[in-house]
Amino acid sequence: MRQLLWLRSDLRVHDNRALSAAMSAGPTVALYLVSPGQWQAHDDAPCKIDFWRRNLLELAGELAQLNVPLLVRRVDTWRQAPQAISALCERLQIGSVQANEEYGVNETRRDQAVDQALQRLGVAFRRHLDQLLLPPGSVLTRSGGYFQVFSQFRKVCLQRLLDRSPALQPKPRAQAPLPLASDPLPAAFDGLPGVDAALAAYWPAGEAVASARLQDFIDTQIDDYHAQRDLPARPGTSQLSAYLACGVLSPRQCLGAALNANQGELDSGRQGVATWINELLWREFYKHILVGFPRVSQHRAFRAETEALPWRDAPDELAAWQQGRTGFPLIDAAMRQLLATGWMHNRLRMLVAMFLSKHLLLDWRAGERWFMQHLIDGDLAANNGGWQWSASTGTDAVPYFRLFNPISQSQRFDPHGRFIRHWLPELAALSERDIHNPAALGGLLAPPGYPAPIVDLGVGRTRALQAFRDLPRH
Known part of the structure; x- marks a missing residue:
């Protein structure tokens, strides 16, 4: 049966587990929900929303090469997501919806509501690990709780990653063309302030750009990362965070590039590489905290x-x-x-x-x-x-x-x-x-x-x- 790939913060075709799973299971159609009310509620920056839009334009071209139509639907907030997705599943005779996991209280509630709506239709909702190297709940203290101290969390993560480094998913092969046209993508999202062209120029969109930036950092800067990363006048950091945040780049791709440059070493070898991997694990730590202690995504102090x-x-x-x-x-x-x-x-x-x-x-x-x-x-x-x-x-x-x-x-x-x-x-x-x-x-x-x-x-x-x-x- 047809698969619906629900794109969220995973705007790429390489190492995209939901995309790979969908195209392995059957003819695939992609969906992106434009939700300006939700973006406003989350205080998402106009430049970030425009970056999503520009990356979505690049992704549309990549999906077209795979013969995957990209549909765009507008919902004001995520409350309308279950109805919008259900209607699309009924119209296209979708057998399952494939998506990559997101975290935070609102994201969790949205996915639960969508899951319940799809169950009533007999449509499966399958979610995949994407934003993290290790799934939340898999890195726990001896008493079964989430780590609250980074050094302890890091030690367990390094051991797990040494035992088994996460595999990268290759770009899927193109599927047979479907009798369904992609939706046109807007030059701007309605109702949102414009973005200065000079600001946008700092952040060109697309997987090819992200991949090139990653490789350039690995090739020319990472050896000095530990010494240069605190000096704001120098280009000592990777500046890949924007591409990670919207999923144009995966943490597995970052880790894989670092390991390739360091003969497979995680915590030794080239000091700059080990220091950068440590920063990837800080990113991992805070996402695990988000799941283990939901209050931090509800404007409340952890302490x-x-x-x-x-x-x-x-x-x-x-x-x-x-x-x-x-x-x-x-x-x-x-x-x-x-x-x-x-x-x-x-x-x-x-x-x-x-x-x-x-x-x-x-x-x-x-x-x-x-x-x-x-x-x-x-x-x-x-x-x-x-x-x-x-x-x-x-x-x-x-x-x-x-x-x-x-x-x-x-x-x-x-x-x-x-x-x-x-x-x-x-x-x-x-x-x-x-x-x-x-x-x-x-x-x-x-x-x-x-x-x-x-x-x-x-x-x-x-x-x-x-x-x-x-x-x-x-």
């Missing part, structure tokens, strides 16, 4: 006692942080990088998150939401995990008394001020010493147009430490 933190209401300070006008150059350069490119260097994500949640004592959820509204690689698990780590409200989080000082971080990781000068041209004339802390020059010598610091770092630190010390102990 329940931190819900009592006395977050300040300071909208002007929040706005200054959002727009890169805090008076701390590395903070401001990072925030302007986010606004201009839809991406931010990982160390800077930690720095700006600590600054907001600790030096300003503003609720981490406001920062988490701002990131999702602007990140092209916005991913619920990684974004929430990173914010709660920085705010000391999450699992295996940084100790509450650890605060990154934005001035010393700037001096250490952007010593020549190259990153700052790129994003803050108003400070370009300052010396390598002064560019990290223009306020120290005094009012008359400070660069015109650049704001004074919005907080005294010592005062902010003391306030944050006291707030955490005053939390009730259980």
Whole structure:
């Protein structure tokens, strides 16, 4: 019988388990649901939604080579997904729906509702592991619970991956043509703000681009990854997160490329490779946390006692942080990088998150939401995990008394001020010493147009430490 491939965050034909399973089972038709109301509810960034659209255009061409028609249906939110999919199954006489697993409370509820609707039609709903190397529930403590400490989780993952590295699925062979035409894809999704062409140019779409970026990183940069990844002025990171987030690239492809470059070694051999694999496992860890502790996808702190933190209401300070006008150059350069490119260097994500949640004592959820509204690689698990780590409200989080000082971080990781000068041209004339802390020059010598610091770092630190010390102990 015919198979319906329900595409979600898996916009590729290589190593796509749901696609392979569907085409092995019978003639396959692909479906993509456009759901603007759901995207808005999830605070998905316009640049991210446009990236999905551009990748969907590329995928349509790949599917056409496989003779797989691509249908597009519009539902406002996922509540309409069961009805839309059921109607399509009835019209096309679908025997089973194949999809790759997604995680999070809303995704789980959506899939449960679709499963129930399909059961009433006698249509099977088959889901496959895609976003992860190891399925949630397969990496557990001796007592049967989900790991809450990364180092322990990592140790078990490495052992499992050493025993059996996940296999890659090849691109399927083309099927016989079907008497069904693909739907035209829109030049833009209606009702969503436009995306700056310069921003989109940072992130060309398609599997071929993602694969080339991965291979270039492996060939030319990964050996220095451990030494360069904290320097925002240098191209020391892979910048593959956007392609992983929408499934143009799979974690298995990333791991396979790393292992091929490291003679099969996971935790030894070339240090840069081992360090990058470690980062892949952090991504894995936060997705497992999402499944094991659903509250983190419901705007709640992992550490329940931190819900009592006395977050300040300071909208002007929040706005200054959002727009890169805090008076701390590395903070401001990072925030302007986010606004201009839809991406931010990982160390800077930690720095700006600590600054907001600790030096300003503003609720981490406001920062988490701002990131999702602007990140092209916005991913619920990684974004929430990173914010709660920085705010000391999450699992295996940084100790509450650890605060990154934005001035010393700037001096250490952007010593020549190259990153700052790129994003803050108003400070370009300052010396390598002064560019990290223009306020120290005094009012008359400070660069015109650049704001004074919005907080005294010592005062902010003391306030944050006291707030955490005053939390009730259980």
